[in-house]
Amino acid sequence: MRRNSSVGKLAIVGMIALVSAVSIRGQAQNAAAEAARARVTGTVVSVNTDSKELAIKTDKGDAVTVTTTDRSFIRRLPPGENDTKKALPIELKSVNAGDRAVAIGTASADQKGFEARTIYIMTSADVAQVHEKELEDWQKRGTTGIVASIDPGAKTLAIKVSSRNLTVVFSAKTEYRRYAPESAKMSDAKPGTFDQIKIGDQVNVLGDKTADGTSVAAERVVSGTFPQLAATVVSVDATAGVLTVKDLATKKNRFLRVTSDTTMRKLPPELAARLARRYQPAGGQDAEGEGGRRGGGSGQFGMPGGGSRGGGRGDLKQMLDRLPAVPLADLKARDAIMVTTTEGTDSSHSTAIMLLAGVDDLLRASPSATRDIMSGWNLGGGGGGEGN
Numbered sequence: 001m002r003r004n005s006s007v008g009k010l011a012i013v014g015m016i017a018l019v020s021a022v023s024i025r026g027q028a029q030n031a032a033a034e035a036a037r038a039r040v041t042g043t044v045v046s047v048n049t050d051s052k053e054l055a056i057k058t059d060k061g062d063a064v065t066v067t068t069t070d071r072s073f074i075r076r077l078p079p080g081e082n083d084t085k086k087a088l089p090i091e092l093k094s095v096n097a098g099d100r101a102v103a104i105g106t107a108s109a110d111q112k113g114f115e116a117r118t119i120y121i122m123t124s125a126d127v128a129q130v131h132e133k134e135l136e137d138w139q140k141r142g143t144t145g146i147v148a149s150i151d152p153g154a155k156t157l158a159i160k161v162s163s164r165n166l167t168v169v170f171s172a173k174t175e176y177r178r179y180a181p182e183s184a185k186m187s188d189a190k191p192g193t194f195d196q197i198k199i200g201d202q203v204n205v206l207g208d209k210t211a212d213g214t215s216v217a218a219e220r221v222v223s224g225t226f227p228q229l230a231a232t233v234v235s236v237d238a239t240a241g242v243l244t245v246k247d248l249a250t251k252k253n254r255f256l257r258v259t260s261d262t263t264m265r266k267l268p269p270e271l272a273a274r275l276a277r278r279y280q281p282a283g284g285q286d287a288e289g290e291g292g293r294r295g296g297g298s299g300q301f302g303m304p305g306g307g308s309r310g311g312g313r314g315d316l317k318q319m320l321d322r323l324p325a326v327p328l329a330d331l332k333a334r335d336a337i338m339v340t341t342t343e344g345t346d347s348s349h350s351t352a353i354m355l356l357a358g359v360d361d362l363l364r365a366s367p368s369a370t371r372d373i374m375s376g377w378n379l380g381g382g383g384g385g386e387g388n
Contacts (some may be wrong), residue, residue, distance in 0.1 A: 040103040040114050041062050044121075049093050054119075056101055066103045066114045067129065069094060073118045079126040080133065087120060098124040110288055113199050138206060140304075147201045147223075155194060159376070168192060168216035170271055175192055179224025181343045184353045185261070189222050197223045202375075224354060225343040230363055231372040232336055238329040245337065248367070256341065256352040258328050265323040266330075267358035275373075279366035320377045326357055336360040338370045340377075 020189040042058035045092030054066045068074065074095070077078035095101075105116040122130070145159030145166060177186075186204075197203065204222040231245035234253060243256040258264070267275070330339070337357050341350040354377060362369050 003009045003232060007073055010318040017283055018191070038105065038107040038114070040066060040101070040107075040116075042101060044095060044097055044101050047092065051187040052092060054092075054095060054101065054103075054104070062111070063113060064114050066101075066105075066116050066119070068116050068119070072105075072116050074121065076117065076121045076123065076126075079129040081121070084120070095119075095121055096124070100124075100127055116240050121166065138204075142205055142209060143202060143205045143207075143209070144177070145269065147197060147199050147203060150197065150199060152195075157197065157203065159205075164210075166213075167298045168203070168207075168218050168221070170218050170221070174218045175317075177220070177222045179222065179226075179342075182351060184224070184226065184351075186222055186344060189224075192223065198225065201225050213374050220366075227343065227350070228340050228370055230336070230338055230359075230367060235333060236328060237332050238327070241328065243328065243331065248363070252348070254347075256348045256355075257350070258352050258355075261356060262350075264326045264327040264328065264355045264356070265320055267323065267356065267362070269358070272358050272361050275305050275369075276365040278383050279372075288352065297371045317377050318369045318371070320373075331357060336363050338363075338374055340374045 003360065023053045040056055040063070042056040042059055042062075045055040047054050047061075052068045052072075053087060054064070054068070056062055056064050056066055065224075074090050074092060075084070076090045076094075077084065081087075100122040102120045103116040104120075105114055105115060106119045107114050121306045139263075143159075145161040147157055148160045148165055149158040155170045157170075157381065158165045159168055160166075167323075174194075174195060176187040176192040176196075178189040178196050180190060201219055202225075203223045205216055205218050207217045209216045225238075230248045231254070232248065234244040234246055236243055241258045243255060243258055245254055246252070247254050335357055336359050337355055338359050339352050339353055339360050340354040343350070356373065359369075359373075362373075
């Protein structure tokens with residue numbers, strides 16, 4: 001997975017939600033009338049200026065034909081602007097495939113047609129600009145962690161970020177989204193609720209931390225369940241992109257789909273041996289660990305020098321991200337792997353999100369290392385970790 005892509009797509013989703021929201025409050029005297037109208041949100045597929053129609057693929061995946069009339073208003077909202085009074089009039093011929101649109105009007109009985117009264121447009125160039133700003137914001141103020149505990153009464157979470165816990169505080173303004181069961185893409189995430197978040201979930205939180213860094217006020221949170229497993233390879237079908245593995249915990253076979261979005265890395269032997277020493281029962285007390293605490297520093301692959309197991313979460317992620325990619329065809333039967341997967345609708349079939357090979361020594365040293373390693377090597381999307 002590419003964090004930039006995921007965060008960018010979340011930026012688009014968030015911006016469209018913002019456009020959708022502000023479009024009904026730009027003029028106070030029209031709020032009630034605007035709220036009563038239907039709306040379509042999605043991406044422009046094609047434009048027919050002769051028939052005055054736009055073909056839109058909605059965010060739910062539906063195809064809708066949006067018809068305009070001489071009474072329709074088409075407006076372009078500048079990137080980052082949330083005041084509809086500042087939306088600029090444009091003509092239908094200025095709308096292009098790939099632009100994002102929020103159409104407000106009346107839907108046909110079959111929901112496949114739509115007559116628009118007002119259409120707000122974000123051009124693809126505007127989307128790219130929003131992408132960059134949103135990515136920068138996530139990098140500065142984003143935090144990713146694993147849910148350790150939930151307080152429904154106080155509406156707070158404790159999330160584990162590397163070796164410490166961070167309290168996530170929610171408010172009435174917090175925007176919730178939930179990853180789809182078969183996807184780790186933020187663009188596929190659906191509107192969610194606080195009650196959907198479970199212990200063990202990964203959460204990406206956007207918000208400001210307190211001065212002491214112990215809590216964060218959540219403006220946006222994207223949560224999801226992404227099981228982690230240690231396994232050995234049973235067979236590889238590189239053509240079909242399917243990996244059959246034996247789950248070392250359940251001793252049962254599972255089928256993992258490997259896609260172009262799957263991140264695959266392999267530990268070189270010397271790095272695997274160093275991690276294995278660190279994760280032994282006396283790990284963190286060996287000479288190497290003591291030396292790391294005294295002097296810090298890193299090795300050839302950016303191996304963190306000491307502190308908690310595996311070093312800081314950000315260092316661990318950077319170390320793994322720097323490893324060369326490994327193609328599916330390079331995996332062999334009996335290879336040991338660690339995998340983060342989608343939750344899936346069938347426990348025996350899921351999609352591999354992140355896969356780390358070359359972990360035989362590491363798993364022999366500590367079967368529980370999977371949780372620490374794969375949690376540290378997060379899905380991206382939320383930026384920073386505890387270094388923010």
